[in-house]
Amino acid sequence: MTLHTRLAAAVLVVTTMSTPPTFGDEGMWLFNAPPLQALKERYNFTPTQAWLDHVQKSSVRFNSGGSGSFVSATGLVMTNHHVGADDLQKLSTPEKNYLRDGFRAKTPAEEIKCKALELNVLQSIKVVTDEVNAAVAPGLPAAEAFKARQAKIAEIEKANADPKKGVRADVVTLFAGGQYHLYVFKKYTDIRLVFAPEKDIAFFGGDPDNFEYPRFDLDICFFRVYEDDKPVKPEHYLTWSPAGSKEDELIFVSGHPGRTNRQNTVAELEYLRDTGYPYLLQRLNRLEVLIGSWSERTAQNRQRGEEELFGIKNSRKARIGGLQGLLDPKLMGRKVEEEKRLREFIAQGKFDGAADAAVAFDAVAKAEKKRAELIKDVTLFENGSAFNSGFFGIARTLLRATEEKAKPAGDRLREYAEARLPSLEFRLFSEEPHYDDFETLKLADSLTLLATSYGAGDPLVQKVLAGKSPRERAFELVSGTKVKDVDFRKKLYAGGKEAVDAAHDPMIELAQLVDAKSREVRKEFETLVDEPKRQAYSALAKARYAMNGASTYPDATFTLRLSFGTVKGFKEDGKDVPAFTTMDGLYERSKDQGNKDPFELPKRWVEKKDKLDLKTPFNFVSTADIIGGNSGSPVINKAGEVVGIIFDGNIQSLVLDFIYDQEQARAVSVDSRAIIESLRKVYEAGDLADELQGKAK
Template structure:
């Protein structure tokens, strides 16, 4: 399922701002292939019972060390000993956009490097490989000695910051403490970082997103949504001991497959009240925002060919998110969804009422219900304008302010352990186009005025008697925040340099910063209260239902499994696989519709292609946004596919999984190799795959 680079990841991680890390019910409550399992707690007994397969430790380790997380949002895998990384075209699109120019449109036209020298360096991409996992639950929990949400949150965050810094200092690895099971457990994840990442091959959008928005989240599909990059060390292709071998045979119906990736966020065990908040308040709010932005970028792209190129990735991300959230909302609006959740919640409450030992946790359900009301009251109060120039300005202001504090007291994203990754983002040389920035900032200021009212003191101070467009135009015209060297001088100069700066975008950030911090403080307090409440419910579930299966997704590495399997839809059977021949037939069926025009490269190679070669397939593996680019492997650990989407029925998987119709959609491994070799005439590159 698309992982939303740029707005796609924003829509998951920022727009929704969903709290996660729920415990999951017992396997007896799950559907057949449900589960996003921790690599240090794989469901070995379940796999043996259901599929007569037990993954060995070496099998799991090799898969883990070949799996990659993209900091732009998404997953990938190492697929050769000389540094090749496989991911989706739509995961790579953020990089493709940044590397494009008016003369070279990499997203639309594709790219192929025929030698190492031709490979293009990504401006700000970081790839993470999970090296180790350590349970640090006790260290975090003993540090919390108070119950007041604000004080408890500070103590917990200080403990997490201390653990992360100690780990980074001792190992040199990126170190992140991950909250699991509603705060019942905490794991320290250590990652090796690759920051020299170069583009090797990308197909045209016409093949990667064949069928356009009409086919998005549908099936059958005929997409080559794949891209190859390469990681470098010391300016040379990295030598990798762990990479995926490539299967020479396609996946077939009934095959057991595994997905190793980084699912973003799930809310599988939210209370009924939390789901009702999503259904009635949060998701409609997000959808209104997305529809507004969709119109905005559609209009911007009509200004000319260059505007169409510059705004392409923004619009695609918006449209993708809009369709995804529409499906999520439709699932929540199905009365059976809430009824099923309510039935389980009522059973848990009844068990609590009968158990004196569980009585201290009984208030958790009411606490969560109250928090949803407080969230609703805050909705629309955000002042973090979603414009690149402003976000850079606010981040630099906040970072230099936080640098004045001891490391343990800083906001989590500004602690020392994440400094290198933060600086890479703030000092990215990726281009920032004035006309696109003007469009973004104008609409964000206008939206702030709409939500708060034109007479609100903050809005009045920003507008100062001018229109949103006049304000934005002056800011974009006079700021130097689009110049990397200027941003670096501010960072190096610290808070005093930021305070002394007369840059108008910095001045805007200073105007908004007090309100931003005030709102964030309230949100953090709610977050801590909700975390404590969910931790209580986690204890209830464990006591009532037994051992829990897996925690909700946290954009960390998980293993899912399932079988290649078709499904029934509208009275007909949907075959689990498609072929290259089917793609040409699909194009002919939709002749005259631009989104169904296969690129010239495909048409030229049609006679040389084996049209019976598998192109896409579906499986029952449990995936969600963030899994895009995840490798699909067979029992032997060989790559057979590449996750790139889910069907429309899978869009409820944020909070409810069912294998009746929900399917994960993959590009077949045999299709990727055949396309590179035959369509793109790069047999030498194809021969590197899996070797």
């Protein structure tokens, strides 16, 4: 794809300061702008367009927040156990705990249909920057500019979506508003569980080993995609490498990194360091104590809260690592130098748009100051942290959907745009379980947070609590709501605003009570933070293109990206850390820790030890540039064959949110050879191993 014409023109007039912007194997590259030159220069390899198309259409996005890939001709999808954990928990019963004990379907009839799981496969990419920008007249006030842009985006998405054929269309914002691309997906909603190992081996080492290396985790999970009650037969799927990977080999990662902040100005990084991350960590610590204590009370509590607690712990550890990076003078010093270089280039005024770029830094700084002022209101009200309950989320979705659907496209909240409604309805009407006791616990704590944040005497707080303690009010809301019934939701959704208003449901009434405040805060944030930053970063993106040429990539946006690197160990505290671990290391690690939780091996792994080739590579590290959201991404070789699957980064990789570092930061993968060895010799799942290896039945 060609770049936006004005950006390309800007590049042509620049002859100075063209130092490449990337370092080593840095880059989360767009599939329509792959790093062909870098790959050719560094590794003497140039992927063909057919290779790129094949990898793109073999890659899968999980709406639960991870990545995966088609790995067989009959719709088998591979991802991580921790990506599939939410679905494992939803499918579990008091008698069968699939998250803890694992699952295997020995026949197609035993494959279990998931609840509310949607998979997306990217089919095409089209640059629509000019169309979107043309909808915003020069000099338009921020609020009107935001509305005009959203209307055009909704129009483009609606014109390219086809819900009846399972076609989803999303306009993706890249370079913080510097570009807009239309991503058209094939959407699948009939997803069935095929295999998952026990959690004790999928997350061996637990929280102590999380983000560490060496690792010994079989973090895998397999699903199958169905359409019309039959397994799909994808045209594109990844085949299995017969030999796995080796030290210094070039590998690729195709996945959906969630969010990075590498192009942020120093002012925005300072906001994250001083305000954003500390505030988030306070809430994560609070929730970890709350749910952790509750989970320890009974086995049932642990089963119900296990997956949410894992996510909280994982986020807490990741944000601590990110905050440490922001507090590192060397890292921030590098960001300051990068910004200084860009400022000096802009000051030369040698490209179209230099005047807008010159004022962009101040615009971002002003927006970040406003963001700090709004963080409490946005977090507690619009983001719903003051009403932490799945039932509240359902109630607010019903309330807003029936209001938003009646509005013109340009006036709607974006998540209620016409093209997005099928996915919203799929989630809204799912049969996923909610538990009254767990919902009451979380809601009571969040109402306490609301009261202590604004004061018990605040008028809105008093209306929310309705003369009761947070615990009493939470119990009243959870026990009294009917939104837990799917048929009730469908009736209100079909009946529109009148039906919702007449429902007299306590949780819906709570959503109605706080919605005006939530919408007010959201509008203020969109107008005074989002839109000014969008325009400022768009100007800075043009400046970066002018300075560096096209050899750059946008920050991660949970859209499909291609990363590359080599299988390589690293040094830590002066010691060499090898690239690979092996199966015998798993048993040694367990023995050294007394085979106690979280280093306790599942029974079958103890019993089948003598069946295994203990020299089989288990996990490995590479220099590939990844971040949260890449979990479940396939790791492939130059032939496009699977050699592993991403499941983590090491502790040194947590700064990758802000800056790339190849010296120690590593992506951690499960080795493809360990997957086959485990399936055949531990789980006696030879049929599944045969399917992965393309062996005829």
